[in-house]
Structure formats: structure tokens, C-alpha cells
Amino acid sequence: MRTKLVIILIFIGISLYLWLPAFNTLNEFDDSDEPVLIPDFTATLLHQEMFNVEGKLKQEVFSQKMEHYAQLALTYFEQPEFIIYQDDKPFWRLAAMTGSVQDGRLTLENDVTMFQLNDNKLVTSIETEYIEIDLDSQLVVTDKPIIIRGEKRLLKAKACVLI
Numbered sequence: 001m002r003t004k005l006v007i008i009l010i011f012i013g014i015s016l017y018l019w020l021p022a023f024n025t026l027n028e029f030d031d032s033d034e035p036v037l038i039p040d041f042t043a044t045l046l047h048q049e050m051f052n053v054e055g056k057l058k059q060e061v062f063s064q065k066m067e068h069y070a071q072l073a074l075t076y077f078e079q080p081e082f083i084i085y086q087d088d089k090p091f092w093r094l095a096a097m098t099g100s101v102q103d104g105r106l107t108l109e110n111d112v113t114m115f116q117l118n119d120n121k122l123v124t125s126i127e128t129e130y131i132e133i134d135l136d137s138q139l140v141v142t143d144k145p146i147i148i149r150g151e152k153r154l155l156k157a158k159a160c161v162l163i
Helices: 002-030
Strands: 039-053 056-067 076-078 082-086 091-094 098-102 105-114 125-134 139-142 148-149 154-157 160-162
Touching: none
Parallel strands: none
Antiparallel strands: 039 056, 056 076, 056 082, 076 098, 082 091, 091 105, 098 105, 105 125, 125 139, 125 148, 139 160, 148 154
16 A cells, blocks of 8 residues: 555655646746737828818828738837828928827837928928927927928938927
8 A cells, every 4th residue: 555655655756756847837827917919900102181071182102011900009110101291282292110000199219300391491301310299280390300401501400399
């Protein structure tokens, strides 16, 4: 009887010893603090046109890659380019290395350039590293230094709010 009990205990001990690494790897995955987000859809070489309620073109978006996360209401862009229309004509072209749209706010980062596409000689381009644009009010805000170029002037500022 004692021999059977010793054999059973040895068997249970060996089993636990062999299964212990499997339990540890399961715990490693369960303890991760960062959830893995998977986009609901992606697009490469994106070209999208947006129209106002009257059916007039108000904005175009180009991007090398786009990812949309519906749960976060977030759209992420790689090498985005936006063309903003005013009075049915292209008015601004914005480009950056990365960008995102969330809650009606467009955020552009890394080598941000804004080119004015009309014949305005006062401001031809704006350059910075980061901008946020409220798409409803079209208010542009940055806390990074900016360079404003015009046909006759070059202006540098530490931070700016553009309307």
C-alpha cells in the first residue's frame, strides 16, 4: 500500500514538474498590460474624396497606408496628403509623414508642410513638425516652431494658431 502511494506521489510530482512551464507561459500572456489593437480595415495607396451636403468637393485625402480603428473612432495615415477646398477650388495642400483623425481633429506629425494653392502672395507655405486642425472650425494649432514663407518674406515663430 505504501509503495502504491509513493508511486502515485512521484507520478503527480513529475506531472506537475512537466506541466509547470505550460502554466507559466499562459500567465505571461494574460498579464500583458497593452491590448493588441487590430484595425477594422486598412487601405494602401488611398485616394478619398469628401463632399459637403450640397455635393461639392470639400476635401481630398491621399495616403500610402491608412488604418481605421472603429472602436477608437481613429484613422491613422502614413504619408498623408490632404487637399482642402474653398469656394469650389483647391485652397491648401497639407502633407506629413504621419497623421490621424479622431473626434473631428486632424493631427499631422513629422515634416508637416502646408502649401497654399491659390494666388496669395502673402503666404505660400507653412512648415512645422506638428499641427492639429479642428475640421469643423478649420482652426489650426501647433505648439512647435513654424516657418511661414511668402513671395517676399520668411517668418519664423515659436508657436502659432492659424485660422
